[in-house]
Each structure stands twice: as C-alpha cells, then as structure tokens.
Amino acid sequence: MEEKSKKIQRMFDGIADRYDLLNRLLSFRRDVAWRKKAIELLEVKENHKILDLACGTGDMIGELKRQTKNSDIIGADFSKNMLFKAKRKQPDIMLLAGDAHSLPFKPDSFDRVMIAFGFRNVTDKNKGLEELFRVVKPGGRLCILEFSQPEGFVFSRLYRLYFTKILPFLGGLISGDRRAYEYLPDSVYKFPPKNEYKKMIIESGFERVQFNPMTFGICDATICFK
Known part of the structure; x- marks a missing residue:
C-alpha cells in the first residue's frame, strides 16, 4: 500500500505544471461547475473551519473563497509540486503536506472537509474514511467530489471510449506522461x-450519505453527514 501511494505521489508531482490546463481541456471546463456545485452542497457558514484535502493546485480553495466569507481554510496534499502551485495561487492560505491515511489534525477539528478528485487515489479507502470521520466535528459534513461511471447504455459506452482512449492520448501528448492519464x-x-x-462511508461512522450525480453521472458530489 505504501509503495503504491508513493508511486501515485510521484505521478502527480510530475504532472503538476500542466494539471490545471488539462483539467479544463479534458473535462470541457465542466470541472469548474462541479467544484462550484460541490461547495454549494457543503453549505459552508461564516467562521467555519474547513479542510481541503488533496487540494491540488488550489482550485477548490479558490471557489470556496468566492462563495464564503471569513472561513478558516487549510489545504493539504501529498504532492509537494501541487502544493507549490497552490501556494502561488493561494498565498494567504495555510497549506501543508498531508496524507489521507494519517491526517496531522486533532479529532473534531473541522466543520467542513472536502476532497476533490483525490479519494480514488487513497489506497486504503476504509482507513482514509476513518481519518476523515475523525477530523470532522459532530454535526459537520464531508464532501467527496469524484469521477463516477455514467449510466445509460449508449452514453456510458461513448464516454468509456473517450475516457479510456482519447483522454489518455491527449493527456499524454500535453503533459508528457501518458501513464498518468x-x-x-x-x-x-x-x-x-x-x-x-x-x-x-456508513461503517466509518457517518450517519447519512447523499449522492449528487452531475453531467449525466460523470461526476458525483457525495455529502457525508456526521
């Protein structure tokens, strides 16, 4: 598990420079709308303390700042190169290296936690969910924004063709690392x-789960209530 996590970490370090460009291009800019909707579903209140885990280059933090006021935001990621990019975009935000398997925070630290397009990279998902549950305050919420498999016979097959053939080709062409895509x-x-x-999610301790599929089920913002 540890070696697999390190391999994924090195992969994201390698594509950090072109990460934002490829997100916009390969999602046809839908990733912007997905992040916006996910934060709306979190229902962040003034003075909430928020963790953006797997913060990447800071896009979720930027959208969070646009939607809320006076929130105390912390970003964490296991890729140092991603954090470097995030710091340039969000210089006023505390950013630190953090792994979902062992978060460097006390129990019940955050009113809201979000992880966008990072949970599928957690090698031990049960352990990751336990850690996420641990750091969310009672009555708080976790949002896991992640890609999902669309439903519908025709669309799901067209999407699979794009996702498994065209996307890796374009991603590799632009980033120089086809394996990452x-x-x-x-x-x-x-x-x-x-x-x-x-x-x-329920077995990790959360009381309720709400799925929110977007764009024909390509993406889902899963809200977990503690």
Missing part, C-alpha cells in the same frame, strides 16, 4: 460501486 480512467473504473461505497 491512463491511470485516471483505470482508477475510476476500479472504484467501488455505489452500494459498496455507501456501506464503507
């Missing part, structure tokens, strides 16, 4: 099905 669809199609995923 082959890993993306592979990690999505290996993600637990929704019934198993929901069971994992």
